[in-house]
Amino acid sequence: MSVIAYAAARTSFKRSGSLLHRNWIAMRRAWVLIVSGAFESLLFLFAFGFGVGALVGDITLPGGETISYTAYVAPAILANAAMMGVLAETSINVFAKFKWMKLYDGILNTPLRPWEVALGEVWWALIRGGIYVAMFVAVMGAFGLLDSWWAILAVPACVFISLAFAGIGLTLATLFRDWPDFDLMMAFVFVMFLFGGTFTPVEAYPEFVQPIVYVMPLFHGIELVRGISLGQFGPMMLVHVAYLCALAIGGTWIAQRRLSKALYK
Amino acid sequence: MSAAASILHSMPIRDEILIRARDLRKSYGEYEAVKGVDFEIKRGEAFGFLGANGAGKSTTMRMIGCVSQPSGGTMEVFGLDPHTDGPAIRSRLGVVPQDNTLDGMLTVVENMTVYAGYFGIKRKQAKAKAAELLEFVQLTARSEDQVSDLSGGMQRRLAIARSLINEPDLVILDEPTTGLDPQARHLVWERLFQLKEQGTSILLTTHYMDEAEQLCDRLVVMDEGLIIASGSPRELIDTHVTKEVVEVRFSGIHTTDLHDIAEKLEGIGAQIEPLPDRILVYTDDADATAIAIEARGIHPTSQLARRATLEDVFLRLTGRALVEDE
Amino acid sequence: MATLAETEAPQAKAAELSYLVGAWRAFGLQWALYRHIWNGTVFTSVFLPILYMISIGIGVGSYIDPGATGGLTYAEFIAPGLICSVAVMMLGNDMVYPVFGGYHEWGGGYLHQRSTPLRPVDILNGHLAYAVIFRPFTSCTVVAIVLAFFGVYTSWWAALAVIAAFGVSAALAPWLHAWCSSLKNDAMLNSVYRFAIMPISLFSGVFFPAEQMPGFLQPLVWISPLWHGTELARAATAGAATALPPVAHLAYLVALAIGGWFLARRVIARRLSF
The missing domain is CATH 3.30.70 (Alpha-Beta Plaits)
Structure with missing residues (x-):
């Protein structure tokens, strides 16, 4: 039994890999865009981390420690970059492929199943997201924002965040009707970016807002990456990890169900 | 006034030449799309450019619509020079491009009224005219729908209605039924035939022989940028086969x-x-x-x-x- | 059949078509489109700047000493910049995809306008009228009024900030139009955001004084129309001294607008002649 399951899984991985290959061929011509994708997040890092950071100086955390504002904001922007990269890839690009390019209709005439298509898109999104994150962490290191080698752990943590958002992105791609829906998603993303604990400690928010923040997926991503890059590990980290895990599993499961429903019309 | 006199009176109008082209050429760099063609289109006739894809039909159409400047030869449209009088000429043309260029974000009737605005037609007048033309192409029921929800045939009919909003002296259609299913094609043909009956001058390109036979009074056959034959469908058949x-x-x-x-x-x-x-x-x-x-x-x-x-x-x-x- | 006045004497009429009339007719398309999309742009045009004000202006601002921003509270410091940023963000909406799409059958706006008496320059002016006049004077005005409730203005002169935002828009829009008209591949449209809209929004002295940036980046700040506009707007809303004499800032914006317009006119004329 397990042998069969293993073999099936192996085929699935191989097949989803063929979609990866297609994306790679298609994007090879636009590699500048892939590489420069990290650029936007770096702009935010420079503007808010260094620019505004210089105005703030140091910030005192709720725990009592004092750190530079730049070191405080950078991990949050990194977590945001991980989310944005993967959401853009899974929601907008998949939506376009699905609705206008009719790409999947062609692919589904081959042995690939919707589940493998979804998996392929997730791989692809993770690889893109991973590249952005690695570049970002390298820049953080170059500007002395990483306290210890442990901070390298921020890279897998961000890939983990990407995975959590990949399922959501794919699900949204199947729910979207037209561009205005996409604008709505971006509105939510921006609200999370501005109020998910990126710029100021959540403890400084008004009491009644705090529970809403705790529900935001990005908040848990930010706290996870910030904890790692500042070297502050605590039991709360497990909560963040559990939340993101649930999101990754739940999101991907819903996504593949919706995708097969939408594709096998 | 006697009947004869009134016929005499109308003669010059019937023979009025709308477009006259002499040795018309167009090249894009090395590539010569149109290699020197002559033709005349008279008021009231349905004139066709027949040819395979890439024969130079669409290029010729664009030159007539004054959006493409000829590289050589001369052309007059409504007795005007396309080079200097583009806007004046286009204000008397109705254009149905091959890809419709309808605005998918707008509703059917908005596509009509917005277009009317480009000709300076007053809002009230535009609305009335739009309603009349939508009736003509049998789209009245879909007036408030988004264009993106229409079928290919409906979109083409809308493009035709839109081209008539300024009561043009000449309607030019580029491949009017390419990509349509047989039923939709016949509906388009029927409308175009009715236009022709009403005396509207029509100029169309096509690579469908049956379309040319059905609609054109006179046509030219284009191949590789040249006109290789011209005449009425009957004459062409009699002469060449x-x-x-x-x-x-x-x-x-x-x-x-x-x-x-x-x-x-x-x-x-x-x-x-x-x-x-x-x-x-x-x-x-x-x-x-x-x-x-x-x-x-x-x-x-x-x-x-x-x-x-x-x-x-x-x-x-x-x-x-x-x-x-x- | 009832004849339309315009088709009666088309030669005379069309030949006289003035820039103003042409632009007005072409604007008709933008207006019709706006009625369909306006609700989708309310977030970027109105809510987003307000959210920035709350999160950054007030939230982060509570950690910032007014000494760092020339004696202004941080909220007072960023308010004028936010008003002008809205103009830039709106251009990101109106002067990127819609321009590129205008030349393609899926958007098609420019292509079908081209088969009417409108000239390429009319099509350009119609689109610019929408992006440069209509949009800033609606969106930026609303933002400016809402920000007033945050108590960030020192006088009624603050109303002039909207004019500054209009100036930013006018200076930047034709350049974006020319750029997006020249692009062959829609994948490159992202780079317009990435390398123009975003850097301009973030590094034009909106969120922190531009002098803070390293010396070698200063020239980039000087060429940014948003910096010039923000300097003017800050003088209006908070009575802050401008970096250069106000006339110099204004002259730069005007020069940029005129130069850009001539460039955009050349590009659209080329793109719409086949």
Whole structure:
């Protein structure tokens, strides 16, 4: 039994890999865009981390420690970059492929199943997201924002965040009707970016807002990456990890169900 | 006033030349899309440019619409110079581009009224005119729908209605039924025929021979940037092919072998045209020809006798390309 | 059939078509489109700047000493910049995809306008009228009014910030139009955001004083129309001294607008002649 399951899984991985290959061929011509994708997040890092950071100086955390504002904001922007990269890839690009390019209709005439298509898109999104994150962490290191080698752990943590958002992105791609829906998603993303604990400690928010923040997926991503890059590990980290895990599993499961429903019309 | 006088009075209008082109050329760098064509289009006629894709039809259309500047030769549209009077000419043209260029974000009626605005037509007038034209193309029920929800045939009909909003002196249509299903095509043809009946001058390009036959009073056949024949559909058929055609097929026999058979048929009919899958025998008497073929001891799998069409004219005129393929 | 006045004497009429009339007619398309999309742009045009004000202006601002921003509270410091940023963000909406799409059958706006008496320059002016006049004077005005409730203005002169935002829009829009008109591939449209809209929004002295940036980046700040506009707007809303004499800032914006317009006119004329 397990042998069969293993073999099936192996085929699935191989097949989803063929979609990866297609994306790679298609994007090879636009590699500048892939590489420069990290650029936007770096702009935010420079503007808010260094620019505004210089105005703030140091910030005192709720725990009592004092750190530079730049070191405080950078991990949050990194977590945001991980989310944005993967959401853009899974929601907008998949939506376009699905609705206008009719790409999947062609692919589904081959042995690939919707589940493998979804998996392929997730791989692809993770690889893109991973590249952005690695570049970002390298820049953080170059500007002395990483306290210890442990901070390298921020890279897998961000890939983990990407995975959590990949399922959501794919699900949204199947729910979207037209561009205005996409604008709505971006509105939510921006609200999370501005109020998910990126710029100021959540403890400084008004009491009644705090529970809403705790529900935001990005908040848990930010706290996870910030904890790692500042070297502050605590039991709360497990909560963040559990939340993101649930999101990754739940999101991907819903996504593949919706995708097969939408594709096998 | 006598009837004769009024006919005399209307004569110059009927013969009024809307477009006159002499040695018209257009090149894009090295590539010559149009290599010197002459034609005249008169008021009230339906004129067609017939040709395969890439023959230079659309380029010629764009030059008439003054959005493309000729590289050589002269052209007058409504007696005006396209180079200097583009806006004036376009204000009297109705244009239906091949890809419709409708605005998918707007509703059907908005596509009409916004377009009317470009001609300076007043809002109230535009609304009335839009309603009238949507009725004409049978889209009244869809007035408030988004254009993106319409089928291909409906979109084309909307594009036609839109082109009529300024009551143009000449409507130009680029491949009006390409990509439409047979039913939608017939609906478009029906509307265009009605326009023609109302006296609207029509200029269209097509690569469908049946379309040209149905709609055009006069047409030119274009190939590789040149006009290779012109006249009414009937004249073209009479001049270049015989009245009837017999299509002869042999199952399991192709190209080279068909050539051998074609040689054996030499002398029957006016002309023998071997194609990759069949042989065409041009003749004025299909029945006699069929008997003559059998008489030579040749027994085709099937024989089909039919009237000659523009398709045959095109094949005869550009046939060399087909021969070269082998 | 009832004849339309315009088709009666088309030669005379069309030949006289003035820039103003042409632009007005072409604007008709933008207006019709706006009625369909306006609700989708309310977030970027109105809510987003307000959210920035709350999160950054007030939230982060509570950690910032007014000494760092020339004696202004941080909220007072960023308010004028936010008003002008809205103009830039709106251009990101109106002067990127819609321009590129105008030349393609899926958008098609420019292509079908081209088959009417409108000239390429009319099509350009119609689109610019929408992006440069209509949009800033609606969106930026609303933002400016809402920000007033945050108590970030020192006088009624603050109303002039909207004019500054209009100036930013006018200076930047034709350049974006020319750029997006020249692009062959829609994948490159992202780079317009990435390398123009975003850097301009973030590094033009909106969120922190531009002098803070390293010296070698200063020239980039000087060429940014948003910096010039923000300097003017800050003088209006908070009475802050401008970096250069106000006339110099204004002259730069005007020069940029005129130069850009001539460039955009050349590009659209080329793109719409086949």
